[in-house]
Amino acid sequence: MSTATDRPLTPIRKGLISEPIDSPEAFRLLGSKCGACGELSIGTNAVCLNCGGSDLSSVRLSPEGILWTFTIVRHAPPGDYRGPKPFVPFGLGLIELPDGVRIMAPLDGDIETFRIGARMRLNLNVLDADSPAPLAAFSFSMIG
Ligand SMILES: [Zn+2]
Structure with a gap:
């Protein structure tokens, strides 16, 4: 998927992605x-x-994890x-992060x-990259 756009990105869901979204590395x-109670949940919750x-x-979750299970959407x-x-x-896929959550x-x-x-x-994925309001979404890829 593409990460190339020079327009500001809007998170696909508010509170799920760290902002500003200025580099794939960050x-x-x-x-x-x-x-x-110490419970960790995904996203920004009240x-x-x-x-x-x-x-x-709010905590920044690890960018790496383990593929816990997956299916193929056909x-x-x-x-x-x-x-x-x-x-x-x-x-x-369901990715298990070392922080203690699966996403x-x-x-x-x-x-x-x-x-x-x-x-x-x-990975940072840009959806609707050619539109005036491209979205920041995410995926995972295997590294080993
Ligand atoms: Zn609690």
Whole structure:
């Protein structure tokens, strides 16, 4: 997927991606850490999903993890699918981050090569790169 655009990027979901999004190297997903129970959740949350506490702080999640499981999506998802047209099958994986959370993400790369236990790295993907308001999305690819 492309990372090339000179327009400001808007996160595909507010509170999920660190801002400003000015370089692929500094790009990170965000989590919320509960000060009361220590629970870590994905995204920026106002309330702890474990204990209901409101003492949450934002943390930058690790850009690397392990492929915990995956599937191959062989039909275009319904709705506002922004991937390649015509549709190209892709991997959808659950990545276990060393921070203690698992995140579902599209997988970049040859669908025949994914394997459980592989080391994965976060990628910045730009959607609608030619539009006035391109979106910052993410995926993971194997690094080992
Ligand atoms: Zn909590």
